Amino acid sequence: MNPNAASSTRLDAASRQPTGIYRLILATSLGNALEWYDLIVYGYFAGTLARLFFPTHDRTVSLLLALGTFALSYLARPIGAMVLGSYSDRKGRKASLMLSIALMTLGTGMVALMPTYATIGVLAPLGIFISRLLQGFSAGGEFGSSTAFLVEHAPARSGFMSSWQFASQGASTLLASAFGVLLTTTLNPAQLSSWGWRIPFLFGMLIGPLGLYIRRHVDESPEFERTRPTRTPVREVLTTQKERLLVAIGALVLTTTAQYMILYMPTYATRQLGLAPSYGFIGTLVTGAIIMVMTPFVGHWSDKVGRTRIMLAAGLAFLLTIYPAFMFINAHPSLATLLTAMMWVGILKALYFAPVPALMADLFPTRTRTTGMAVGYNLGTTIFGGFTPLAVASLIAATGNNLAPGLYLMIAAVVSLFTIVWARSRLNVH
Numbered sequence: 001m002n003p004n005a006a007s008s009t010r011l012d013a014a015s016r017q018p019t020g021i022y023r024l025i026l027a028t029s030l031g032n033a034l035e036w037y038d039l040i041v042y043g044y045f046a047g048t049l050a051r052l053f054f055p056t057h058d059r060t061v062s063l064l065l066a067l068g069t070f071a072l073s074y075l076a077r078p079i080g081a082m083v084l085g086s087y088s089d090r091k092g093r094k095a096s097l098m099l100s101i102a103l104m105t106l107g108t109g110m111v112a113l114m115p116t117y118a119t120i121g122v123l124a125p126l127g128i129f130i131s132r133l134l135q136g137f138s139a140g141g142e143f144g145s146s147t148a149f150l151v152e153h154a155p156a157r158s159g160f161m162s163s164w165q166f167a168s169q170g171a172s173t174l175l176a177s178a179f180g181v182l183l184t185t186t187l188n189p190a191q192l193s194s195w196g197w198r199i200p201f202l203f204g205m206l207i208g209p210l211g212l213y214i215r216r217h218v219d220e221s222p223e224f225e226r227t228r229p230t231r232t233p234v235r236e237v238l239t240t241q242k243e244r245l246l247v248a249i250g251a252l253v254l255t256t257t258a259q260y261m262i263l264y265m266p267t268y269a270t271r272q273l274g275l276a277p278s279y280g281f282i283g284t285l286v287t288g289a290i291i292m293v294m295t296p297f298v299g300h301w302s303d304k305v306g307r308t309r310i311m312l313a314a315g316l317a318f319l320l321t322i323y324p325a326f327m328f329i330n331a332h333p334s335l336a337t338l339l340t341a342m343m344w345v346g347i348l349k350a351l352y353f354a355p356v357p358a359l360m361a362d363l364f365p366t367r368t369r370t371t372g373m374a375v376g377y378n379l380g381t382t383i384f385g386g387f388t389p390l391a392v393a394s395l396i397a398a399t400g401n402n403l404a405p406g407l408y409l410m411i412a413a414v415v416s417l418f419t420i421v422w423a424r425s426r427l428n429v430h
Helices: 005-015 018-044 046-053 059-091 093-113 123-153 155-186 189-196 198-204 207-216 233-240 242-271 277-305 307-331 335-353 356-363 366-386 388-399 404-426
Strands: none
Touching (some): 018 093, 018 123, 018 242, 046 059, 046 123, 059 093, 059 233, 059 388, 093 123, 093 198, 123 356, 123 366, 155 198, 189 198, 233 242, 233 366, 242 277, 242 335, 242 366, 242 404, 277 335, 277 356, 366 388
């Protein structure tokens, strides 16, 4: 048992005070939002990065190379999940959160300052690839550590507390989209390609000093301090908690594919719908705002009625309406129809999204919670999320069917719905 029992008692008392809870939420969510912002902004500016770092004679091939680099960098996330998740379960949530934010800052700085292909040739795309691997490794440890940190400070309100994990990702979408709208409406294409695209990445470097300062001034999880750490959390998860790990991955499929489809929408709006570049960013900005605002309320609701009941209803609505939504915007491409469809996606995503972190936290014991959530989350995100923009772009290019994203998301909904039903019947998860 950890010897700091008196300290744990004081932390428990502090964590029950509203001011203490809100301070923890702010510290974790702000750092998390800045981390995810750096990942999202790459996807939003994929078209510009494709021309500058992956130039070819075919625009589609150039875009696929940029999106392929985005997807391949997610291969580092499961590794980061195992390394940083294990570090969190052995040394503490706070230590892991500090390390992940420092690594993300380095990766973002590399993208912001990287010379283009025209300047240094093949070293440019190689440098982008390395920076994305570093970002992916860092993000691999963020979800598990920050979610465990929030849940373990207020276990009775785990749905509300952990929902801020995803609400902060909505804030990331909102912030990245705001930069997209601002830059595409105030700069001409030459200015955007020359220097404008670097602005959001330079802003993302604020993650370092701000995030490190905030996270340094929060207390460690009291639940972790009362738990005897395991020396081999990865082995324990992979050998004794495999079914729970598969449930965590399956439950995540719908929400992660939807997230990265939202990320791809600025490219989809210009290339498939023929809309102005700013329209796609306006759509994602509105979607991010809906997710950010709704998610904590749904998280609080899940503490009252259960996680899976809300997720099943939202997943079924997603399955039945997402394909008609894509038919709608393709039949009548305009800012109004795009906003209508994106608002609906944002509402459904917030309903399904919000209970997921608490559901995943409930699946694993404290001694392996960060590792289990981190590995499950990042395997799911790597397989079904990071490759979504590439898969959708490839499907559209191969079939000529602009409705391919709707079909892709329907398949994701079926997988997640089956997983939730399985979890309710086999693991008694509600």
